[in-house]
Every structure is written in structure tokens, then in C-alpha cells.
Amino acid sequence: MMVLLILYGALAVFELFLMFRFQWKQKQVHPPVKDKPVSILVCARNEAHNLADCLNALIASDYDFSKVELLIGDDNSEDDTRAIAARFSSKHSFIKVYDIQHEKDGLIAKGNVLAQLVDYSTHEIVLIIDADMIVSRHWLKTMVGALSADTQMLSGYTQILRQKGLLVSLQYFDWQVVLHSMKAMADLIRPISILGNNMGFQRSAYNAVGGWRGLGPTDVEDLGLLQLFQAKGFKTSQLISAEGFAQTKPQLTLKESIEQRCRWMNGVFTHHFILALPAFFARLWLLVFAVVLCFSWQVALVVLAYGTCSNIIKFLQISRRANGNTKFPLLVPWLTSLLDTFALIRLAVKGKVSWKGRKH
Known part of the structure; x- marks a missing residue:
């Protein structure tokens, strides 16, 4: 019990320190004076119910679209994704649609799609947005402005699109809490993770680290690429912005939400093992509380208060x-x-995680 008391006491002190820094010291991002050429990559697999909303929001951005190329990668969709993408492409010359080769060069999942889209793109600044995302009007300007000369990789600010229902409220709350920790750690030391649904990088840095092909087959392509950038000494950053944000549609069922958390946990356990232990106690504090309550209500109360x-x-x-x-x-x-x-129980029992209906 004493070990747990010390552990949660240390976590509480560190969290208070991060909260203080978050409140009083944040690195600010300013939009560029003029719009720069930019490539936007959209991965799409069975996104017929989302893609039009995503593209309409991007098209409504406050930006000079003569400097934009928007590349959509159709990853062998089994619905009307390809037709919807083609319809937008026929109306807007800056939108291009590409058919993705399955597991080209041995890559899997989203990393395979992105590697091929980067090959097709031409601009130095590359942004990635998921097909179920809805960007704000100033998202594009904000992201491009943040990818300045001294920042080679950027994790954007994503919110859950608020709708009615307890499950949606859970996801909105959780995303905000996680992004608080990501921003605080990024400003204190460096980013510990990155949002694969809303991110960007400089092409020259991407090429220097070998890109997704340098990672090989992985289902945590975003975190893996972040670590490649950091290993080469490139500057990485986490953005929080009231203007330049994007919203992701929530998982609508409990099963989908748990599957999503399994993918996140898999990324932590496979790429951030040193952080896995404190993350376990910080995230699964309710489980610890329930177990400890059987032995010491005082220690259990500390865990409850912390969480x-x-x-x-x-x-x-x-x-x-x-x-x-x-x-x-x-x-x-x-x-x-x-x-x-x-999610932890499901990951321990089944092991494999899935992305767009494919297990890895």
C-alpha cells in the first residue's frame, strides 16, 4: 500500500506541475503572413458516410486554393467512397483521387495509404486529415503557420464533435484530457504522442528519416513517424488553438469506442514502454481504486481523489x-x-487490433 501511496502522490505532484505550466506558459502559434503551397492528404476506406462533410469543410477554408493540392487515397473501399471522391474531383481541379495498392512495399493499414499519397504529393508542407474529420475555417492557415522553419512536425488540435448521448460526452471529455497532457508534455520537453487524424510535417524532414517505408509494417504509423523525427533531432510540436482546430465524429457504439482505445493502448505498449507503467496507473485508476479498497480505504481515497x-x-x-x-x-x-x-482486458484477451475492418 505504501508503494501505491508514493506512486499516486508522485503522479499528483507532477500533474499539478503540468497544470501550472499549462495555465501560465504555453508556446503560441501565429498564422503565416501569406498562404504557402500545401499538400493535404486524406485517407479514405469505406468513408461514404463521412467524406462529403470532410471535403466541404476543407473547401470552405480561408485559404488561397491555387496553392493547395488535396489528395484522396481510396483504400479499396467497398462502398461509394470512390464515387464521392470522384465527384468532388470533377468540380475542383485541386482535388485528386488515387487508388491505393494493397500493402505496397510491405506496408499495412493507414501507413500504406499515406506512404503512397506522399509519393503523389508535390509541396514541402504536408498536412494529414482523416476522412471523418470536419475542419474549422482557419484550420489550414493555423496548421501551415505552425509548421515554420523551426518546427518540422506538428500534431493538430482535435475535438470530438459534440452530440447528444453519454458515450459522446465520455469521448469529448477524454479527448480534451489527453490533449491537455500531450500539450503540457510537448511544451515542457517534447511531444510524447501525436494525433494521426490531424497532423502535418515538412517533406524534407520526412524524406530525411525515410518516411513510412523507414518504419516498415506497423499499425501505429503516426507515433512511429514521430519517433523517427525526434531520433533525427527534428523539432516536433503540439498545437492547441481556439481557431485552427478540427472535429472528429465520435464512435457511436461501445464496441467501436473500445476498439479505438485498444489501438491507442497498443501504440503505448509497443512504442512507449517506459511510459506504459505510469500511463497504466494514471488511466486505469478506477481499477486500482476498486482493488485497493479491499485492503485500505485511506489509500483508495487518495487514488479516487487523484483520478x-x-x-x-x-x-x-x-x-x-x-x-x-x-x-x-x-x-x-x-x-x-x-x-x-x-479496452485493456479486450487487448489482453484478443491481442490483435483492427483498422477499418482489417485486423493487424
Whole structure:
């Protein structure tokens, strides 16, 4: 019990330090004076229900589209994704559609799609946005401005698109809390992770590290590429912006949400093993609380206070800074930890994770 008490005490002190820095010291990003040439990559596999919303939002961006190329990679979709992409391409000359070769050069999942799209792209600044994302009007300017001469890779600011329902509220709350930690750690030391659904990099740096082909087959292509950039000494950063953000559509079922968390956990356990232990106790605190309660209610109370208070404070801090909604159901901090527990059990039992219906 004493070990757990010391562990959660140390976590609480470190979290307080990060919260203080988040409140009073953040690196700011300014948009470029003029629009620069940029390539936008969109991976699409069975995204007929999302793609039109994504493309309409991108087209509405406050940007000079004579300097934009928007490349859509259709990864052997089994629905109307290809037809929808082709319709937009016929109306807008800057939109191009490419059929993706399955597991080309031995690459798998999203990394395979992105590697091929980068080959087709031509500009130095490359942005990646998922097909289920809806960008704000200033997202494009903000992302390009953040990829300045001294920043070679950028993780964008993503929010869950708020809808009615407890599961959506859970996801919105959790995304905000996770992004708080990502931003605080990025500004303190360097990014510990990256959002693969909303990111960008400089092509010259990408080529220097070998790109996704340098990683080989992996289902955590975003985190793997981040680590390649950092290993080569390139500057990486996490963005939080009230204007330049993107919204992702929430997972609508409990099964989908757990599958998504399994992919995240798999990335931590396979690429950030040193962080896996503190992440386990920080994320699955409700499980620890339930076990410890059988032996010491005092220590269990410390765990409960840590898990509840730290998550609520981080949520409120980032929501206020990004002009987000600060309301949430009372039990959300508990339920997000419970979802992580379910995801860990599922990952331990089944092992494999899936992406767009493919298991890896």
C-alpha cells in the first residue's frame, strides 16, 4: 500500500506541475503572413458516410486554393467512397483521387495509404486529415503557420464533435484530457504522442528519416513517424488553438469506442514502454481504486481523489483556453477510466487490433 501511496502522490505532484505550466506558459502559434503551397492528404476506406462533410469543410477554408493540392487515397473501399471522391474531383481541379495498392512495399493499414499519397504529393508542407474529420475555417492557415522553419512536425488540435448521448460526452471529455497532457508534455520537453487524424510535417524532414517505408509494417504509423523525427533531432510540436482546430465524429457504439482505445493502448505498449507503467496507473485508476479498497480505504481515497480531480481540472483548463464547452456529466471521469479497463482486458484477451475492418 505504501508503494501505491508514493506512486499516486508522485503522479499528483507532477500533474499539478503540468497544470501550472499549462495555465501560465504555453508556446503560441501565429498564422503565416501569406498562404504557402500545401499538400493535404486524406485517407479514405469505406468513408461514404463521412467524406462529403470532410471535403466541404476543407473547401470552405480561408485559404488561397491555387496553392493547395488535396489528395484522396481510396483504400479499396467497398462502398461509394470512390464515387464521392470522384465527384468532388470533377468540380475542383485541386482535388485528386488515387487508388491505393494493397500493402505496397510491405506496408499495412493507414501507413500504406499515406506512404503512397506522399509519393503523389508535390509541396514541402504536408498536412494529414482523416476522412471523418470536419475542419474549422482557419484550420489550414493555423496548421501551415505552425509548421515554420523551426518546427518540422506538428500534431493538430482535435475535438470530438459534440452530440447528444453519454458515450459522446465520455469521448469529448477524454479527448480534451489527453490533449491537455500531450500539450503540457510537448511544451515542457517534447511531444510524447501525436494525433494521426490531424497532423502535418515538412517533406524534407520526412524524406530525411525515410518516411513510412523507414518504419516498415506497423499499425501505429503516426507515433512511429514521430519517433523517427525526434531520433533525427527534428523539432516536433503540439498545437492547441481556439481557431485552427478540427472535429472528429465520435464512435457511436461501445464496441467501436473500445476498439479505438485498444489501438491507442497498443501504440503505448509497443512504442512507449517506459511510459506504459505510469500511463497504466494514471488511466486505469478506477481499477486500482476498486482493488485497493479491499485492503485500505485511506489509500483508495487518495487514488479516487487523484483520478477524479486531475481529470476534471485538465478538462476545464483546456476547454477554457480553446473556447470549448466546459459542461460534462458528473460520472464521466469514472466512466472513461472504466472504458480503458475494458479496452485493456479486450487487448489482453484478443491481442490483435483492427483498422477499418482489417485486423493487424
